[in-house]
Amino acid sequence: MAPFPHLDPIPIPAPVWLMKALSLITLALHFSAVMIVVGSLLLVLCLNATGRRRRSEAHLSASYTLAKRLPVIMTWVINLGVPPLLFAQVLYGPAIYSSSVLIGVLWFSVIPLLMLAYWLMYRTVAAFDAKRSPAWQAFFALLVVLGIGQIYAMNMTLMLRPEAWQAMYKASPLGLKAPTGDPTTTLRWLFVMAGGPLFGGVWALLLSNMAYLTPGVQAALRRVGGWSALLGAALQGVLALRIVHAQPKVVGEALAGNTLFTVGGYAFLVTAALVALLGAFQALRGRGNVVIGTAGLLLAFVANAGSVVARDAIRDATLKAKGFDVWNRVESSNWSVVDLFLLLFVVMLGTVYWLLSVMRKATPPSEQVTL
Numbered sequence: 001m002a003p004f005p006h007l008d009p010i011p012i013p014a015p016v017w018l019m020k021a022l023s024l025i026t027l028a029l030h031f032s033a034v035m036i037v038v039g040s041l042l043l044v045l046c047l048n049a050t051g052r053r054r055r056s057e058a059h060l061s062a063s064y065t066l067a068k069r070l071p072v073i074m075t076w077v078i079n080l081g082v083p084p085l086l087f088a089q090v091l092y093g094p095a096i097y098s099s100s101v102l103i104g105v106l107w108f109s110v111i112p113l114l115m116l117a118y119w120l121m122y123r124t125v126a127a128f129d130a131k132r133s134p135a136w137q138a139f140f141a142l143l144v145v146l147g148i149g150q151i152y153a154m155n156m157t158l159m160l161r162p163e164a165w166q167a168m169y170k171a172s173p174l175g176l177k178a179p180t181g182d183p184t185t186t187l188r189w190l191f192v193m194a195g196g197p198l199f200g201g202v203w204a205l206l207l208s209n210m211a212y213l214t215p216g217v218q219a220a221l222r223r224v225g226g227w228s229a230l231l232g233a234a235l236q237g238v239l240a241l242r243i244v245h246a247q248p249k250v251v252g253e254a255l256a257g258n259t260l261f262t263v264g265g266y267a268f269l270v271t272a273a274l275v276a277l278l279g280a281f282q283a284l285r286g287r288g289n290v291v292i293g294t295a296g297l298l299l300a301f302v303a304n305a306g307s308v309v310a311r312d313a314i315r316d317a318t319l320k321a322k323g324f325d326v327w328n329r330v331e332s333s334n335w336s337v338v339d340l341f342l343l344l345f346v347v348m349l350g351t352v353y354w355l356l357s358v359m360r361k362a363t364p365p366s367e368q369v370t371l
């Protein structure tokens with residue numbers, strides 16, 4: 001029996017390279033937003049605990065500065081998750097639809113879990129406003145976010161294992177069981193979550209440059225943000241190497257001669273190392289500026305993009321070894337729709353730029369917390 005359901009009878013409406021390019025860019029943006037959320041929650045907890053232990057208003061205000069932005073960043077996570085989901089469905093439909101159905105209940109539970117995470121983030125901010133510790137709200141928000149990430153990691157690895165599908169369907173036709181037996185699932189999940197300290201760190205470093213923060217708050221954000229970025233980069237580097245070593249032999253051999261994998265992998269390693277250096281520099285020197293802050297964020301994004309390209313090469317090599325070659329999809333491009341899409345994409349970028357410039361001119365909010 002063929003491992004994958006028959007390919008869709010409708011050809012894909014744009015070239016594979018274009019769909020892939022858009023999917024990779026939007027996925028790198030999605031991962032960046034996920035990592036800012038994970039890292040911000042960790043830093044909120046850490047700065048809040050330090051602030052209360054030392055009775056330091058600067059640390060508490062730094063924690064509040066990060067917490068206040070969480071609900072907005074969650075909207076980025078979701079909105080930037082939708083485009084890669086659509087591209088993945090079009091390109092890998094027979095694989096990703098099958099795995100999603102097989103973990104149906106878990107997959108659907110992402111929606112209530114997202115709502116719970118949002119609520120807990122708003123409660124975190126409300127606790128600060130009411131002069132209470134937001135520790136349990138932020139802690140449970142972090143747990144929920146980690147849980148959602150795990151469901152995504154399960155689905156993205158199960159879609160690569162058609163050999164496991166029949167047994168899973170027999171064991172639970174309702175899709176109640178989580179997949180087991182893939183050595184890369186947990187590593188892949190940990191890799192994205194370890195990006196939390198890295199991206200959350202560079203995010204804190206960027207925010208530390210806001211002129212209306214007191215020098216104490218700026219220093220607290222710089223110190224914790226810098227060390228966090230260094231720790232995240234080290235963790236991600238180790239996990240990346242472990243993921244590559246955990247691949248089956250046939251995939252490892254295919255990756256050895258794969259240019260995209262090599263370029264993506266090295267781009268990740270080099271830029272993650274630069275982020276680590278930049279983080280350590282700012283943590284030790286305690287000084288920074290908008291240029292260094294923006295450079296950190298851009299480097300972290302390039303590291304993400306590199307890892308996303310390498311991850312995509314691993315997926316294609318795995319699926320090809322099992323009889324699904326994404327580059328062989330039948331294509332019938334609908335160029336008028338593609339052109340309209342690209343035009344709207346540019347309009348969207350212009351609108352985002354305009355919104356950001358309006359935001360920059362707005363009256364600064366109050367970020368001070370009293371004990």
Ligand code: HEM
Pocket residue numbers: 023027030034077078081082083084085086088114117145146148149150152153154156157188189192193
């Ligand atoms: C707090 C919420 C979320 C977290 C923590 C999260 C985390 C993750 C993680 C860890 C992965 C990588 C899995 C792997 O490769 O093993 C992933 C992939 C992905 N996520 Fe999210 N995610 C979240 C929300 C969303 C939402 C709401 C959407 C869509 C509406 C989304 C769309 C995607 C897609 C499409 C992929 C894989 C794309 C591909 O492989 O081409 N995510 N996410």
